[in-house]
Amino acid sequence: MPTGVPIEFAGVSKRFGSVAAVSDLSFRVEPGRVTGFLGPNGAGKTTTLRMLLGLVTPTAGSATIGGVRYRDLLSPLSSVGSALEAASFHPGRTARNHLSVYAKAARIDSKRVPIVLETVGLSAHADRRVGGYSLGMRQRLGLAFALLGDPGVLVLDEPINGLDPEGIKWIRGFLRQLAAEGRTVLISSHLLSEVQQSVDDVVIIARGALVHRGPLSSLEIEGAATRVIVDSPNREQLMAALTAASVSFDVARAGILVSGLEPGQVGHIAFSAGVEVSSLHRQKSGLEDSFLAMVGQGGSL
Amino acid sequence: MNLFFPAFRAEVAKLLTTRIWWILAIILLVYIGFVSGGLGALFGFLSKSGDEQPQGAPPMEILAPMLYGSVSTFGYVFPVLLGALAVTSEYRHRMLTPTFLATPKRGMVLGAKSATLLIFGAIYGVVGVLASVGAGAGVLALFGLDTQLDNSDTWAMVGRAVLALALWAVIGVGLGALIPNQVAAIVVILAFTQFVEPTLRAVTMFAGWAASIGRFLPGAASDALVGAPSLFNTGAAGTGAEPFEWWQGGLLLAALALVLTVVGYFVSWKRDVT
Numbered sequence A: 001m002p003t004g005v006p007i008e009f010a011g012v013s014k015r016f017g018s019v020a021a022v023s024d025l026s027f028r029v030e031p032g033r034v035t036g037f038l039g040p041n042g043a044g045k046t047t048t049l050r051m052l053l054g055l056v057t058p059t060a061g062s063a064t065i066g067g068v069r070y071r072d073l074l075s076p077l078s079s080v081g082s083a084l085e086a087a088s089f090h091p092g093r094t095a096r097n098h099l100s101v102y103a104k105a106a107r108i109d110s111k112r113v114p115i116v117l118e119t120v121g122l123s124a125h126a127d128r129r130v131g132g133y134s135l136g137m138r139q140r141l142g143l144a145f146a147l148l149g150d151p152g153v154l155v156l157d158e159p160i161n162g163l164d165p166e167g168i169k170w171i172r173g174f175l176r177q178l179a180a181e182g183r184t185v186l187i188s189s190h191l192l193s194e195v196q197q198s199v200d201d202v203v204i205i206a207r208g209a210l211v212h213r214g215p216l217s218s219l220e221i222e223g224a225a226t227r228v229i230v231d232s233p234n235r236e237q238l239m240a241a242l243t244a245a246s247v248s249f250d251v252a253r254a255g256i257l258v259s260g261l262e263p264g265q266v267g268h269i270a271f272s273a274g275v276e277v278s279s280l281h282r283q284k285s286g287l288e289d290s291f292l293a294m295v296g297q298g299g300s301l
Numbered sequence B: 001m002n003l004f005f006p007a008f009r010a011e012v013a014k015l016l017t018t019r020i021w022w023i024l025a026i027i028l029l030v031y032i033g034f035v036s037g038g039l040g041a042l043f044g045f046l047s048k049s050g051d052e053q054p055q056g057a058p059p060m061e062i063l064a065p066m067l068y069g070s071v072s073t074f075g076y077v078f079p080v081l082l083g084a085l086a087v088t089s090e091y092r093h094r095m096l097t098p099t100f101l102a103t104p105k106r107g108m109v110l111g112a113k114s115a116t117l118l119i120f121g122a123i124y125g126v127v128g129v130l131a132s133v134g135a136g137a138g139v140l141a142l143f144g145l146d147t148q149l150d151n152s153d154t155w156a157m158v159g160r161a162v163l164a165l166a167l168w169a170v171i172g173v174g175l176g177a178l179i180p181n182q183v184a185a186i187v188v189i190l191a192f193t194q195f196v197e198p199t200l201r202a203v204t205m206f207a208g209w210a211a212s213i214g215r216f217l218p219g220a221a222s223d224a225l226v227g228a229p230s231l232f233n234t235g236a237a238g239t240g241a242e243p244f245e246w247w248q249g250g251l252l253l254a255a256l257a258l259v260l261t262v263v264g265y266f267v268s269w270k271r272d273v274t
Helices: A045-052 A095-105 A112-119 A135-147 A165-180 A217-222 A235-244 A263-272 A286-295 B004-016 B020-049 B060-068 B077-092 B096-102 B106-142 B152-178 B182-204 B208-214 B218-226 B231-235 B246-269
Strands: A007-016 A019-029 A034-038 A060-065 A080-083 A153-157 A184-189 A201-206 A209-215 A227-231 A249-252 A255-259 A279-283
Touching (some): A007 A045, A019 A060, A019 A209, A034 A165, A045 A060, A045 A184, A095 A135, A201 A286, A209 A286, A217 A286, A235 A255, A235 A263, A263 A279, B060 B152, B077 B106, B077 B152, B077 B182, B096 B106, B106 B152, B106 B246, B218 B246
Parallel strands (some): A080 A153
Antiparallel strands (some): A007 A060, A227 A255, A249 A255
């Protein structure tokens, strides 16, 4: 089982002409965890990942994998697996041939090709030309390319984009499994809600600069006040009970949104008033709110 | 160096797993067969229709090598196109990302591509020779003319034609790196090989000083390498500059391939892949 090594960005900057795409970015991605690399479209995520992979030369700073620059890795695809864009396939080549071309280039055993096709669920379509693939199938083939060398480090750019609900559920579990095996997993996304169920850590950038990094829970503390969703077969009674307890609330389609209280406290109010409760849970949107507050600073987008 | 052979194998696999290489090879086969057979039939017919040497037709002893050499005079555009497409499709289909992820040493990828195309160009040369010798000799035999297939000079020339097409494919790699836009590359190649170069060669034949420059044109160098009498040098005998020796022509083609590839490396190949 390959083990992950840390990814390290040290003062990485990139200018395209007069445009500063990435400015002085420094952070570390640890093995054994899934790290979400988040930011709005155009924040510099893809450029940052391309600098890590030696495709774009940084204007300043360095990005290393286990202390080694990508282009100095002895067997790159067996050290780092990456999926950068869904369109990187020759339309006239089959999925199997696409993978075997790069297996040859990277000296990877050709037996890996059917294995990774099976892993991503493309075995049945392996001998079709990629030109006829759907976006979701291209995403899966991109992931198969990333897994080809059974690498300890995975770098995936927007891996959930274009997948169907079943695929999203599958990839979330799969990313968790890869991290549990000790690999380093870095995934980018412009939507926190897309990855919040699978990531341990978050690195958030906006306009090319770091705005936040830390465990996912760090967003909760800094985020807006938590809200509790509660509902009852008899909403009128529940609202009366909450009003009586001088609790502020809003009525939404999914239930009644209570601010400033823990679920237990809301449950106690309902119990004391003898109101039956049909649902009672904490609303997760606090994370998204604090994410948007961070990346929205200074009016990006 | 330990990544060169894997990169080379990958480049061979890239060509073999798409259709363009055999489509172009079939067109080459049919086209050269048609040209060689057609010209052979034309001159064969002329030679039988009168006792005199017909006006404008090449002398009989150079007819066979001229037909066999049509593989390079008319066919060299095919390996150039294949070489250019091998490079420009990497840009067009955004394949440079996976390519450079698998082989981060970019110069090695370009070197592997040139080596691959040298071999595929030689294969095109063999395919073209099958067409030019097959159709040409067949038609000559039909008219009872000398096929010169028992002459070792003929086979040496055929071998040099194969080398010429191999070098042209490598030139195509350099052109593709220099002009990464696939449509632009194809337009430039077709315009240059089908119009610009023939025009320049026709023009430079008329003056000695111009001819000494004209022999540096890539198509002229290619003809010098192959050494087959072509339509260009049969009509303009004695207008000055001696054509190059075959090895000089070969070196010129190789130098052109090298220069184009090195310039292309710096112009496009080593740039950021975004």
